Amino acid sequence: MLTAHTVAQVRAAEEVAAVEQGWDGLMQRAAGALVGHLLELVPADETVVVLVGPGNNGGDALFAAARLLERGRRVNLCLLDASKAHPAGLAAATGAGAQVVDRPEGHRVAVDALFGIGARPGLTGVAAEWAAWIERERPCVVAVDVPSGIGVDDGRLDGPAVRADHTITFGTMKPGLLLGPAAPLAGRVTVVDIGLDLAEQRAVESLELADGHRFRDRMVPSAADHKYSRGVVGVRAGSPEYAGAAHLCVAGAQAGPAGMVRFVGAPDLSHRVVDRAPEVVAGAGRVQAWVVGPGGEDSAEPLDAALADGVPVVVDATALGHLPDRFEVDALLTPHAGELAAMLGTERAEVEADPLAHARRAAERWSATVLLKGPRTLVVSTDGRVRVNTSGTPWLGTAGAGDVLAGFAGSLLARGLDAFDAGSVAALLHGLAAERVGGPFVASDIARALPGTLRDFCDGSRLMRGAEDEIHRRREEGRP
Ligand SMILES: NC(=O)C1=CN([C@@H]2O[C@H](COP(=O)(O)OP(=O)(O)OC[C@H]3O[C@@H](n4cnc5c(N)ncnc54)[C@H](OP(=O)(O)O)[C@@H]3O)[C@@H](O)[C@H]2O)[C@H](O)CC1
Numbered sequence: 001m002l003t004a005h006t007v008a009q010v011r012a013a014e015e016v017a018a019v020e021q022g023w024d025g026l027m028q029r030a031a032g033a034l035v036g037h038l039l040e041l042v043p044a045d046e047t048v049v050v051l052v053g054p055g056n057n058g059g060d061a062l063f064a065a066a067r068l069l070e071r072g073r074r075v076n077l078c079l080l081d082a083s084k085a086h087p088a089g090l091a092a093a094t095g096a097g098a099q100v101v102d103r104p105e106g107h108r109v110a111v112d113a114l115f116g117i118g119a120r121p122g123l124t125g126v127a128a129e130w131a132a133w134i135e136r137e138r139p140c141v142v143a144v145d146v147p148s149g150i151g152v153d154d155g156r157l158d159g160p161a162v163r164a165d166h167t168i169t170f171g172t173m174k175p176g177l178l179l180g181p182a183a184p185l186a187g188r189v190t191v192v193d194i195g196l197d198l199a200e201q202r203a204v205e206s207l208e209l210a211d212g213h214r215f216r217d218r219m220v221p222s223a224a225d226h227k228y229s230r231g232v233v234g235v236r237a238g239s240p241e242y243a244g245a246a247h248l249c250v251a252g253a254q255a256g257p258a259g260m261v262r263f264v265g266a267p268d269l270s271h272r273v274v275d276r277a278p279e280v281v282a283g284a285g286r287v288q289a290w291v292v293g294p295g296g297e298d299s300a301e302p303l304d305a306a307l308a309d310g311v312p313v314v315v316d317a318t319a320l321g322h323l324p325d326r327f328e329v330d331a332l333l334t335p336h337a338g339e340l341a342a343m344l345g346t347e348r349a350e351v352e353a354d355p356l357a358h359a360r361r362a363a364e365r366w367s368a369t370v371l372l373k374g375p376r377t378l379v380v381s382t383d384g385r386v387r388v389n390t391s392g393t394p395w396l397g398t399a400g401a402g403d404v405l406a407g408f409a410g411s412l413l414a415r416g417l418d419a420f421d422a423g424s425v426a427a428l429l430h431g432l433a434a435e436r437v438g439g440p441f442v443a444s445d446i447a448r449a450l451p452g453t454l455r456d457f458c459d460g461s462r463l464m465r466g467a468e469d470e471i472h473r474r475r476e477e478g479r480p
C-alpha cells in the first residue's frame, strides 16, 4: 500500500528525526538519496541545470549538486534569489565548481528545487518564467520532493507549476503527488527513505496488487461456502433507452466474488438479461447488497425500493439524482465529476480543480462513502479516510466502463467488504483489468478480464504469504 502524508505530518516526523540525525544530517541524507537517483537518471555527458529556490528544498539540491560535481558531472545553478539560497549548500556547490548562470535556457536536463513542502501553490515572477520554459522546451526534469508550485496537501493547482518527468520525494508520498490536477505533473515518483517514522498516520492511501493478502480471506470462498453464504448481489439497472447498462452492470456483478446475481427490472429487460446471462435470477428476493442506477430510469423508485431492504448499496448514475437526506445503510456513491457537481450544486470544473474537497463534502453531506471517478479515482469514507487509485489506462474512458465498475463493487459489498474497501478494491481491479486487456477495448472486455484479475490479486497474496513464511522460517533458524 502506498501512503501519503500531509506537510504537517511530515514536519512533525522531521522534528523527531532531527533529534537523532540533526537538521543537517537530514538534509545530507536527502541530498545523498537525490544524488543516487540523478546519477542513474541523467546521462553522464549532460550539463544539469539546478533551479534553486530560497528554502531547504534548494538546500537539498545544492548539496546534491556539490556531490555530482565531485563525481565528475557538470552542473550549472540558476538562483531564484541569490541572497536567499541556502548559504552552506551554495558554498558547497560553488566550491565544488558549479557555475551560476542567469537563465536555464539551453539545458536539456533540469533539477527543480525551487520549492518543496514549504510552498504555497502557484508560481509567480521568475519561477513562473522558468516553469514556462519547461513547458515550452520540455527538458528532462527531476523534481526534488514535489514539483514546485503544486498544492502539496490537496493536489490543487493555483497558477503555474513545474511539470516533472521524475519526482524524488522524501520519506513518504505527498497527497499532491497522487491526486487532483497536480498528480500528473509529478511524472514517475520515487519515495526515498530519510529516516522519518510516519507509519501510523497517513492522509491518503493507494492500494496495490500486492495488497491482495488484506482481502483474500474475505473474497475467496472456503470449502464450507455456498452461493448464499458468498452473498447475493441485486441489480436494479437499465431502461428501454439504456438496456446495455443492465447487461454491463450484471456482467460486472458476475465478475466479482459474490455467489449469485439477482436482477430486478421491467419484464422485457429481465428476459433479455437472463437470455444473455442464464445464471442470473430475475425478480425480487433477498440480497446482501444492491446496485442501483446504471442506465436506469430517472425515478426515485429503484433506490427507495433498494433502501427498504436495509442492506448496503452502490448508488450510480440516475440514482444519484434521488438520494435520501442521509444514508442509514453502508452506501457507496459512484459519481463522475459532472454528477458530483450536480449533487453539490456546483460546476464540473470546480470539482475537477479540487476533487478531494468535493468528495469529502459529499461523504459528509450524505453520510456515505464517495467514489469519485476520474483519471485518479478517489474513494473517501465517512470517517475521513481517503484512497486514490493509480491503476488503469486512458482507454477506460469508454461507454459502459462505469456500469461494470458499479456491478463489480456491488459484488464486493455483497461478499461483506465495507463500502470503503469495496470501492477501492473495485477501482484497483477495474484499472488492473484494463491494463491487462491493453486497449482499445469495450467495457465488456473489462468485465471478462475481471475474474482473472481478481484471482491474481488473491493468488499474489498467497505467493507473498509464502515468501513471508519463508523469511520467518529463516529468521527462526538463524539463516540470512
Ligand atoms: N527541514 C529539513 O531540514 C528538511 C527539509 N528538506 C527539504 O526542505 C523542503 C522544505 O523546505 P522549506 O525551507 O521549509 O520550504 P521550501 O524550500 O519549500 O521553500 C520555502 C520558501 O519559499 C517561499 N515560498 C513559499 N511559497 C512560495 C511561492 N508560491 N512563491 C514564492 N515564494 C514562496 C517561502 O516564503 P514565505 O514568505 O512563505 O516564508 C520560503 O522562503 C522539503 O520539501 C525538502 O525538500 C529535506 O527533506 C531534508 C529535511
Ligand SMILES: [K+]
Pocket: 057, 112, 113, 114, 115, 116, 143, 144, 145, 146, 147, 148
Ligand atoms: K521542488
